[in-house]
Amino acid sequence: MSWQLASKPPKPFERVWVKTSNGRQTTGYVNSGGDWVINCPRIAAQKPEVTSWRK
Template sequence: MKWTSVSVRLPRSFTRVWVLTDTGRETTGYVKSSGEWHINCERIRATGAMVLRWRED
């Protein structure tokens, strides 16, 4: 699948997708109903990583 920039569009709320962060790490995550990203991996989330791109699997 092709990576989609978060500036282009977001996935549907609560749909698990693969995300690429600004730290270069890949993990799963989803968008909350408020439009905020939630990164599922605690270790990556603890670094304050921001989601740059996402893709469905």
């Protein structure tokens, strides 16, 4: 599947692969408030922005 822009998020709580603003890839999801949650604590600690995602 191709990468989608983060401005069009997936369904809430659907786990997807994400690319971050610091060039890392990991899994994440969108919570019920519409905010991205990054599953990897080491990457999340850097507080990057999600730039794109894919299933």
